Amino acid sequence: MLNIIEHQDLTLFNTFGIKAKAQKFVSINSVLDIKELILKEKIFGNKILILGGGSNVLFTQDFDGWVLHNEISGTDILEENDDFVLIQAGGGENWSDFVDYTVAHNLWGLENLSLIPGTVGAAPVQNIGAYGIEQKEHFTNLEAINLKTGEIISFTNNNCLFGYRSSIFKTTEKGNWFILNVTYRLNKKSHPVLNYAPLKAAFTEVDQKNIKASDISQKVKDIRNSKLPDPKVLGNAGSFFKNPVISQEQFKLLQGEFPEIPSYPQENGTVKVPAGWLIEQSGWKGKKYGNTGVHDKQALVLVNHDNAKGSEVKKLALQIQSDIKNRFNITIEPEVLML
Numbered sequence: 001m002l003n004i005i006e007h008q009d010l011t012l013f014n015t016f017g018i019k020a021k022a023q024k025f026v027s028i029n030s031v032l033d034i035k036e037l038i039l040k041e042k043i044f045g046n047k048i049l050i051l052g053g054g055s056n057v058l059f060t061q062d063f064d065g066w067v068l069h070n071e072i073s074g075t076d077i078l079e080e081n082d083d084f085v086l087i088q089a090g091g092g093e094n095w096s097d098f099v100d101y102t103v104a105h106n107l108w109g110l111e112n113l114s115l116i117p118g119t120v121g122a123a124p125v126q127n128i129g130a131y132g133i134e135q136k137e138h139f140t141n142l143e144a145i146n147l148k149t150g151e152i153i154s155f156t157n158n159n160c161l162f163g164y165r166s167s168i169f170k171t172t173e174k175g176n177w178f179i180l181n182v183t184y185r186l187n188k189k190s191h192p193v194l195n196y197a198p199l200k201a202a203f204t205e206v207d208q209k210n211i212k213a214s215d216i217s218q219k220v221k222d223i224r225n226s227k228l229p230d231p232k233v234l235g236n237a238g239s240f241f242k243n244p245v246i247s248q249e250q251f252k253l254l255q256g257e258f259p260e261i262p263s264y265p266q267e268n269g270t271v272k273v274p275a276g277w278l279i280e281q282s283g284w285k286g287k288k289y290g291n292t293g294v295h296d297k298q299a300l301v302l303v304n305h306d307n308a309k310g311s312e313v314k315k316l317a318l319q320i321q322s323d324i325k326n327r328f329n330i331t332i333e334p335e336v337l338m339l
């Protein structure tokens with residue numbers, strides 16, 4: 001039996017800790033719950049927000065539609081041999097707990113993605129990534145239900161069109177699917193990925209031969225804790241902007257003017273530039289702006305210092321965006337969904 005709550009306060013349902021209300025709010029605990037909502041309540045056509053941990057959203061006003069809170073739990077081993085395991089987790093499972101579970105079982109693959117807030121169901125939506133890997137590298141498929149028809153379909157890795165902080169669920173299929181569960185293929189044999197310099201530097205040559213997934217996971221947690229604000233203490237949604245990718249020609253021009261500009265050449269010849277560097281160079285790091293501001297250790301993170309309104313955070317984001325455009329002629333796009 002669905003419990004549809006009207007005017008639900010969302011403050012505790014978003015990591016920015018922004019006060020906002022949902023016109024209708026319903027917890028989804030099973031496939032039956034979501035089917036009932038689709039087929040009996042016929043919610044398709046209304047404004048809908050599927051909400052996991054609320055760690056990648058900014059409410060700039062009350063949400064005048066349906067918020068579907070994904071609470072589908074469960075973790076299952078689907079297949080196993082000497083080399084790998086296929087493991088499926090419910091979309092409402094906590095991502096960080098899921099990674100800890102895989103690491104505790106000596107499975108390799110997700111350890112670099114330790115401590116990323118949010119749910120398993122949201123991980124493919126923006127193809128989460130950190131410390132040299134993206135979830136797509138171990139993703140095999142997901143099951144999702146169509147919000148219009150109630151049909152359940154399996155999306156393979158290729159179907160999802162994963163890109164940098166992107167997938168089909170953020171582009172052409174945006175708003176059409178509720179992700180029920182996700183399956184990853186994890187290695188049983190040692191498979192460390194240490195191409196992120198600070199991570200590599202943390203392990204000596206000797207360590208690297210005997211390294212365990214749990215060692216990498218712990219190091220990633222230490223690094224994250226040292227520079228990212230804990231949303232329970234200081235509201236935030238992680239990186240607010242994506243790193244812009246620019247043409248080689250534009251990069252050369254910029255490099256002439258700013259010789260120290262960091263860069264990550266991409267396979268297709270374009271160049272990724274860290275948005276955090278651009279923001280820091282523009283003097284925003286650590287700046288307070290009313291009740292909101294830019295974090296003092298990581299310029300990519302906007303924070304809620306004291307009961308900020310979502311509209312204030314959005315205003316700050318727009319000012320930063322326009323400043324970066326004026327200084328560097330680069331458009332930085334928000335990673336966070338502004339509602």
Ligand SMILES: Cc1cc2nc3c(=O)[nH]c(=O)nc-3n(C[C@H](O)[C@H](O)[C@H](O)COP(=O)(O)OP(=O)(O)OC[C@H]3O[C@@H](n4cnc5c(N)ncnc54)[C@H](O)[C@@H]3O)c2cc1C
Pocket residue numbers: 015049050051052053054055056057070091116117118119120121122123125126127128129130169177178179180228229230231236237238239337
């Ligand atoms: C401190 C901090 C650090 C972070 N670090 C990283 C990082 O290193 N790398 C990184 O990639 N991200 C990072 N993030 C962003 C965030 O953790 C991820 O984007 C995460 O996957 C969001 O999960 P969520 O459950 O909170 O999603 P939500 O914020 O609830 O939703 C995000 C989007 O996904 C959609 N969605 C959620 N669940 C489903 C579902 N079941 N079906 C369909 N659509 C769905 C929502 O509608 C929304 O569009 C960080 C955030 C914080 C606060």
